Structures are given as C-alpha cells and as structure tokens.
Amino acid sequence: MFDLAQIPLSIYLHWPWCIRKCPYCDFNSRKLPDSLEEMRYVAALLKDLNNWRLRAGNRKITSIFVGGGTPSLMSGRAVEALIDGVSKRFELEENCEITLEANPGTVDEKKLTAFRAAGINRISLGIQSFCDERLKRLGRIHSVEDARNAIRATQKVFDNFNLDLMFALPGETIDGLLSELDEAVSSGATHLSCYQLTIEPGTAFAKHVPADLPDDDLTADMGDVVVERLAAAGYERYEVSGYARAGRRCRHNLNYWTFGDYLAAGAGAHGKMTTRDGIFREMRIQSPSRYLAQVETIGNGIEEQYAIEPEARPFEFMLNALRLVEGVPARVFEERTGLLLDTIRPQRAALEAKGLLDTNPEIIRATPLGIRFLSDLQESFL
Ligand SMILES: C[S@@+](CC[C@H](N)C(=O)[O-])C[C@H]1O[C@@H](n2cnc3c(N)ncnc32)[C@H](O)[C@@H]1O
Ligand code: SF4
Structure with missing residues (x-):
C-alpha cells in the first residue's frame, strides 16, 4: 500500500x-x-x-x-x-x-x-x-x-x-x-x-x-x-x-523525474495521481475551445483517465528516473510504484552486466554509458 x-x-x-x-x-x-x-x-x-x-x-x-x-x-x-x-x-x-x-x-x-x-x-x-x-x-x-x-x-x-x-x-x-x-x-x-x-x-x-x-x-x-x-x-x-x-x-x-504526483489543468494537460486504489493518469482535452466548453458545462476538462497497471509501472518509473544523473535511491522505486524491488531484479542484473546500470543496490542510476543509450535502457523495463 x-x-x-x-x-x-x-x-x-x-x-x-x-x-x-x-x-x-x-x-x-x-x-x-x-x-x-x-x-x-x-x-x-x-x-x-x-x-x-x-x-x-x-x-x-x-x-x-x-x-x-x-x-x-x-x-x-x-x-x-x-x-x-x-x-x-x-x-x-x-x-x-x-x-x-x-x-x-x-x-x-x-x-x-x-x-x-x-x-x-x-x-x-x-x-x-x-x-x-x-x-x-x-x-x-x-x-x-x-x-x-x-x-x-x-x-x-x-x-x-x-x-x-x-x-x-x-x-x-x-x-x-x-x-x-x-x-x-x-x-x-x-x-x-x-x-x-x-x-x-x-x-x-x-x-x-x-x-x-x-x-x-x-x-x-x-x-x-x-x-x-x-x-x-x-x-x-x-x-x-x-x-x-x-x-x-x-x-x-x-x-516528474522521481515519479511524483502532479495535478493538472488546462487544454491538453496531463496529471498523475496516486491514491489508496492505485496510480492514475488523467488527460485534459487538447483543443482550447472544446476544453473551455466542457469545463463550463460539466465542470471538468477530462478527456481520458486510466490506471497505470502494476506491469506498466517499472517502465514508466525508469522513463523518468534514469534521466537523472545521480539516479534515485532504490527505495523510491518501491515507494512510488507500490512494487517490490524484486520485480525488476532480473532486468537490473542484466543491465549491470552490460555496464549500463550502476551496480550499487541502494541506487537506481544509469552509468555514463547508459545515459548514451538511454532509450534502450528504458525499454529493457517494458
Ligand atoms: C513551452 S516551450 C517554452 C516557453 C515559450 N513557449 C517559448 O518558446 O519561449 C518549452 C521549451 O522546449 C524546447 N523545445 C520545444 N520544441 C523543441 C524541439 N523540437 N526540440 C528541442 N527542444 C524543443 C524549447 O527550448 C522551449 O523553450
Ligand atoms: S510555438 Fe509556442 S510553445 Fe512552442 S516553442 Fe514556440 S513559443 Fe514556445
């Protein structure tokens, strides 16, 4: 939880x-x-x-x-x-x-x-x-x-x-x-x-x-x-x-990069929110005139709302966290995704062996080589 x-x-x-x-x-x-x-x-x-x-x-x-x-x-x-x-x-x-x-x-x-x-x-x-x-x-x-x-x-x-x-x-x-x-x-x-x-x-x-x-x-x-x-x-x-x-x-x-939460309002804005029931994304209508019309009539500008399912969370987390040069403490993964670090143990081990991910177990960080191949690194968590 x-x-x-x-x-x-x-x-x-x-x-x-x-x-x-x-x-x-x-x-x-x-x-x-x-x-x-x-x-x-x-x-x-x-x-x-x-x-x-x-x-x-x-x-x-x-x-x-x-x-x-x-x-x-x-x-x-x-x-x-x-x-x-x-x-x-x-x-x-x-x-x-x-x-x-x-x-x-x-x-x-x-x-x-x-x-x-x-x-x-x-x-x-x-x-x-x-x-x-x-x-x-x-x-x-x-x-x-x-x-x-x-x-x-x-x-x-x-x-x-x-x-x-x-x-x-x-x-x-x-x-x-x-x-x-x-x-x-x-x-x-x-x-x-x-x-x-x-x-x-x-x-x-x-x-x-x-x-x-x-x-x-x-x-x-x-x-x-x-x-x-x-x-x-x-x-x-x-x-x-x-x-x-x-x-x-x-x-x-x-x-954003540490997979925190953010509320969003305005045409095309995206928000992310963790609740006791899970992690949700919410997208606002892109067109300003349609956005205005919907907010004024029904009180919200929501176009789409969906849950980030547990299977999708490791990739979503890495998409952000691996951009940080110092990476993030490994416990932040558990805190923000609600998953155990064990879930990503095999991927971490494989990437560490290739020299793309730091071997320190307390931290999740791309090596300088990993930063050069960032999208490959992130996709390994898909
Ligand atoms: C929303 S704009 C910033 C504020 C204001 N609209 C402006 O352009 O002065 C965000 C920033 O993204 C960068 N940016 C936008 N399109 C880009 C692109 N195709 N490639 C790289 N950077 C881009 C620009 O540096 C831009 O300032
Ligand atoms: S179109 Fe607008 S948002 Fe985009 S870069 Fe130019 S000024 Fe900024």
Missing part, C-alpha cells in the same frame, strides 16, 4: 496559446485568437482544479508550473487571480517553487514585476539561441536584443531563473555554440535547460527538414561541448538536459 505522505505533489497549469507557432514545436500550442477572454480561461482552470481536491486530501503542494504555449502572454491580473485561486484550493508548502514560462518577445520589467507580486518566484525564459540568424530560422518572434532585454528585466525582478536553449540548430557550428553558452552563463541564470533540437513528427520542420542540420557526429560533439562548458562554469548537469547552480535544481521537474 502507498504511503501518500512520502509522494510529493505538484501542480501543472497549461496555457495553450502563443503569438505564432514555431516550426519545430509540437507542444499543445496555437496562435492566439484575436479576442481572447483570459479571465474566462483562468476561471476554467480553477474550476477544473476542483476535480482534484478530494484526491489531493491534505497533501501540501511542493511546486507549481505555469507552462505552455506562452503563459507570459497573460496579464499580471490574470496570473494573480490564478495563483490566488490555487492557494485558496490547496495548501502550498512554505517554500513552494512557482515557475512561469516566458517568451522573451512578450515580457518587460513591469510585467515581470506584476508576475512576482502575483506569487511567481521563478521564471523560465525561452531564449533558444543568442544568434539572430538562427532565431530567424527557428521562426522565433524575438531578436537577440529582445532576449538580452528580457534577461536584464528578469535579473532585476527574480533571483531564480532558467534559460531554455537549443543546440544542433540549422547552420550551427561548435564555435557558434561556445559563444552562445558563454552568453548564457554570463546572464546569471541559476538554471539552464539545453535541448538538442528534435525534428518532431507533424511539425513544419518535419515537412521541410532544414538542409543544413549538423550531422550525427557534430551533434554528439556539441552535446559534449555543452556538458563540459557548463560544468566549467559551475552548472552541474543533474538531468539529461538540465544544468543547475548549487541548490537551484528545478523542484518541479525533479518531481
């Missing part, structure tokens, strides 16, 4: 609109309509969150993440109503991490100050690149100058902020990447997320793949350059794409 007090609980809130759609992006996001009633959407998010209250019981919230899309398109007033509404419905831990994702083309100091006053205590800026030519190729709405202005404004208002960067971009070279990393480091960000560009099915990039993408060898070299340069600058790689200054790991993402 689960000891629910041991499982952290977060909240994910999804804002599904952007100024325009970037050609590489497969997040649930679309162009902002001409007339959007943001307070109507906030009211729907809060109403939808009510569906989780009973199941959350008296568990305290460890982190909140307002993601998108581009939630920085919201006004300070809307963010205030949202955070206020969440704290009236759930008890937040005293040092609850509350992040909002921002596109540099949509924020200035005044807006960020309003977000801070509304309770946001961490900003994640989608910088992607410090090169105007590459930003254009990525279809971004902002220039490097806009990004620098957004960083300066963020530095003034927030002491804890992340920059999202992408590498292996069309036309990128190692020298170009190095100078981008240097600029990211000099921004004073407490956290950097460095994603290798992925060509996602269904995106504009998948239809017309850029001709000058770095080849596999160059991409692998770039991955090494990111790790080395950021380590030298004092950012510890704690997750495949996550780098943090001491004490500044993202608590919200850590909760």
Whole structure:
C-alpha cells in the first residue's frame, strides 16, 4: 500500500496559446485568437482544479508550473487571480517553487514585476539561441536584443531563473555554440535547460527538414561541448538536459523525474495521481475551445483517465528516473510504484552486466554509458 505522505505533489497549469507557432514545436500550442477572454480561461482552470481536491486530501503542494504555449502572454491580473485561486484550493508548502514560462518577445520589467507580486518566484525564459540568424530560422518572434532585454528585466525582478536553449540548430557550428553558452552563463541564470533540437513528427520542420542540420557526429560533439562548458562554469548537469547552480535544481521537474504526483489543468494537460486504489493518469482535452466548453458545462476538462497497471509501472518509473544523473535511491522505486524491488531484479542484473546500470543496490542510476543509450535502457523495463 502507498504511503501518500512520502509522494510529493505538484501542480501543472497549461496555457495553450502563443503569438505564432514555431516550426519545430509540437507542444499543445496555437496562435492566439484575436479576442481572447483570459479571465474566462483562468476561471476554467480553477474550476477544473476542483476535480482534484478530494484526491489531493491534505497533501501540501511542493511546486507549481505555469507552462505552455506562452503563459507570459497573460496579464499580471490574470496570473494573480490564478495563483490566488490555487492557494485558496490547496495548501502550498512554505517554500513552494512557482515557475512561469516566458517568451522573451512578450515580457518587460513591469510585467515581470506584476508576475512576482502575483506569487511567481521563478521564471523560465525561452531564449533558444543568442544568434539572430538562427532565431530567424527557428521562426522565433524575438531578436537577440529582445532576449538580452528580457534577461536584464528578469535579473532585476527574480533571483531564480532558467534559460531554455537549443543546440544542433540549422547552420550551427561548435564555435557558434561556445559563444552562445558563454552568453548564457554570463546572464546569471541559476538554471539552464539545453535541448538538442528534435525534428518532431507533424511539425513544419518535419515537412521541410532544414538542409543544413549538423550531422550525427557534430551533434554528439556539441552535446559534449555543452556538458563540459557548463560544468566549467559551475552548472552541474543533474538531468539529461538540465544544468543547475548549487541548490537551484528545478523542484518541479525533479518531481516528474522521481515519479511524483502532479495535478493538472488546462487544454491538453496531463496529471498523475496516486491514491489508496492505485496510480492514475488523467488527460485534459487538447483543443482550447472544446476544453473551455466542457469545463463550463460539466465542470471538468477530462478527456481520458486510466490506471497505470502494476506491469506498466517499472517502465514508466525508469522513463523518468534514469534521466537523472545521480539516479534515485532504490527505495523510491518501491515507494512510488507500490512494487517490490524484486520485480525488476532480473532486468537490473542484466543491465549491470552490460555496464549500463550502476551496480550499487541502494541506487537506481544509469552509468555514463547508459545515459548514451538511454532509450534502450528504458525499454529493457517494458
Ligand atoms: C513551452 S516551450 C517554452 C516557453 C515559450 N513557449 C517559448 O518558446 O519561449 C518549452 C521549451 O522546449 C524546447 N523545445 C520545444 N520544441 C523543441 C524541439 N523540437 N526540440 C528541442 N527542444 C524543443 C524549447 O527550448 C522551449 O523553450
Ligand atoms: S513559443 Fe514556445 S510553445 Fe509556442 S510555438 Fe514556440 S516553442 Fe512552442
């Protein structure tokens, strides 16, 4: 049986609109309509969150993440109503991490100050690149100058902020990447997320793949350059794409990676919840207009709900936990999946023999070789 007090609980809130759609992006996001009633959407998010209250019981919230899309398109007033509404419905831990994702083309100091006053205590800026030519190729709405202005404004208002960067971009070279990393480091960000560009099915990039993408060898070299340069600058790689200054790991993402629980509201948002009856996933309707209509008529935006059956739990757990460079204590597997470690003993032994998994029985961790072949490693638990 689960000891629910041991499982952290977060909240994910999804804002599904952007100024325009970037050609590489497969997040649930679309162009902002001409007339959007943001307070109507906030009211729907809060109403939808009510569906989780009973199941959350008296568990305290460890982190909140307002993601998108581009939630920085919201006004300070809307963010205030949202955070206020969440704290009236759930008890937040005293040092609850509350992040909002921002596109540099949509924020200035005044807006960020309003977000801070509304309770946001961490900003994640989608910088992607410090090169105007590459930003254009990525279809971004902002220039490097806009990004620098957004960083300066963020530095003034927030002491804890992340920059999202992408590498292996069309036309990128190692020298170009190095100078981008240097600029990211000099921004004073407490956290950097460095994603290798992925060509996602269904995106504009998948239809017309850029001709000058770095080849596999160059991409692998770039991955090494990111790790080395950021380590030298004092950012510890704690997750495949996550780098943090001491004490500044993202608590919200850590909760996903350690198979914690999270409530979710908003178009296309996914939640995961452990109860005395098992572990459940719940998906919200993807289309914002259909989501709004359903919440307003029947009081929830649920599209699908299913149990994560015991057979599926080892793979689901590993999909997350093995991304962490330090892995997780082995007891967390039992705590979060409700299964005994014995269930995965044969797979662990085989992977240890291949040098892909750490041999320490107290810990579940991919070796550096294992991190290189992460999907093979994860699939062994299917
Ligand atoms: C929801 S967006 C962040 C906030 C905001 N929408 C923006 O783009 O500025 C999440 C991040 O995922 C990353 N990302 C999106 N699509 C990607 C792809 N195809 N490959 C690699 N990283 C991607 C980008 O770094 C992006 O900032
Ligand atoms: S702004 Fe962010 S969420 Fe929106 S389309 Fe671009 S990458 Fe995706």
